[in-house]
Amino acid sequence: MNIVHKAFFAAEPGQVVTSSGRQYRITHLVSIDSVFATDLLTGDSARLRVDTLQPVHPDEEAPSTIPSAKDIAQYSDKEWAEAQRRFQAIKPLLDNPVRSRTDAEMIAAQHGVHAATLYKWLKTYQEAGHVSALVPTKRGRRVGVKLLTSEQEKLIETVIEDEFLTKQRNKPQHIVEEVERRARLAKIAAPHPNTVRNRIKALCIRDTLRRRGHRETARNMYEPILGEFPGADFPLSVVQIDHTPADIILVDEAHRRPIGRPWLTLAIDTWSRMVVGLYITFEKPSSTSVGMCVSNAICSKREYLAGLGVSGEWPVWGVMNTIHVDNAKEFRGAVLERGCEEYGIDLQWRPVLRPHYGGHIERLMGTMANQIRKWPGATFSNTAERKGYNSEAEAALTLSEFEHLVVDFIVNVYHQRKHSELGMPPRRKWELGILGDATTPGVGIPPVPENPARLQLDFMPFFERSVQQYGIQIDLINYYDKVLNPYINTTDPDNDKKRRQFLIRRDPRDISKIYFFDPLSNAYVPIAYRDIGHPAMSAWELKEVQRVLREQGQKDVDENRIFEALGRMRTIVENALHKTKAARRQATRNPTKVRTADKPAMPAPVENVGQPSIEEDLFALPVVPFEDLAVSR
Known part of the structure; x- marks a missing residue:
């Protein structure tokens, strides 16, 4: 029998929860982000923030120890198709809280099952909170095994x-x-x-x-329907996502010199106009930046705001019904699509040449652009507006400072001021949708992700690799931990002539560790470099190093040569930081974010005789963006 982890929990009266190591029973919903609860030990009443609560699971040690039978990438196409079929069958019941037995019997008849089966699927999904719980499990041969000739x-x-x-x-x-x-x-x-x-x-x-x-x-x-979005009449019913290069020049952390324009990915709730998530980077849009924005949208923002040092509240979290995006390639890919399917999100693409389908997000982008033009280093939208203003000379904000200003504006200005179309602030509209008023009931506080780290991993690029005696190798980089020992040179359970493949996920921003899905514990385990002396590196840096070595005609490239070339490249970047924007932009790809002002000057690089230098290769042309992050098999 599959054991599934519960993806979300809803804060409801009567539920037993923990906060700061104490157990409480919720008595009342106070606001969109807080509840009244009674301490089970002392009987005292306390007001608690919803995003600090954890549910108490009977017969379980802790929520984080509840494993999933598989990672979503491991289900076969047939297993996943069946789970999707079952989810589509119960979706009308999920969308209709006042459903009757007659409604269930009609829907069951349409799908060729008994009403009791439909209710069983419904209960399974509601208890787990994700679609993979609907993957069929039964005794005997596994689903997907074909016995025909x-x-x-x-x-x-x-x-x-x-x-x-x-x-x-x-x-x-x-x-x-x-x-x-x-x-x-x-x-x-x-x-x-x-x-x-x-x-x-x-x-x-x-x-x-x-x-x-x-x-x-x-x-x-x-496909999306012309006109207003169907069903976009409550919070998180439809979320639009898009990205744009921000009209501003930023500076590097070390020398405060111009580095270039960042990319801004935003997600907006079309019903309330609340911004639900964002992601900011110097890299051009990819499936990874979209996945990071989606996971940011679903998870609580409390720790994110604290990390940025932004005061104020951003009480938005929870899984959305529909994500609406345009047809750009970064919005398509197995990782993004299956991640959305796992959490029951309907991923829809905007029809080609019909820009009005993205009206809400485009108006938000316009609002952000108008605000960004007020900050130092703004490039404006055209040369006429920029006349007499030297953007690079006026640039003063680093990437982290820019992100602070963007989030501060969203939380403390955009969400709080009156929206011309709504007739009220987005924050107020959101509150009405969640809590309701005297005439209209609210949908209730959205369920909170129990394991945000796992949710983020579900939107990360994945690989399939066997475990060798040296560990696991991805892109010529070796990783090892003793947790891999039981799997060294193991064969496929279904074919003893093939090596067993294991699922690995990797954060492209820092590839100094990977996340190995351990089939025994049914959980992800971080695995570091085999040689722990190697420096942290991003996937973009690795791609650039491999490009340079390939163009230099070097053969038999291995891990040592890669890190030697990385060291030479970083030396060149350090020495060129005060000279070129390309070097400063390349420095941001270093996950360790070393400040040259805090380190002694580094020696000049030793060039290979008869071959173009890394410096010539690195800065001769603009860096090619790393686009292929969706899936590597």
């Missing part, structure tokens, strides 16, 4: 392709009969009719509708 599988596939996925729209029974007829002709055993029907059910619904002549239906079901 290759000839039988090919026969079913051919008949479905020829007879079912056509505008003729033949029914499943016709496909069953055609499979049996062709099996007789081929003199092979006919697959069971239920097997054929299951293959049909496993087809992608969107592609099936289109190929069977229902393009309009597929468009209405899976």
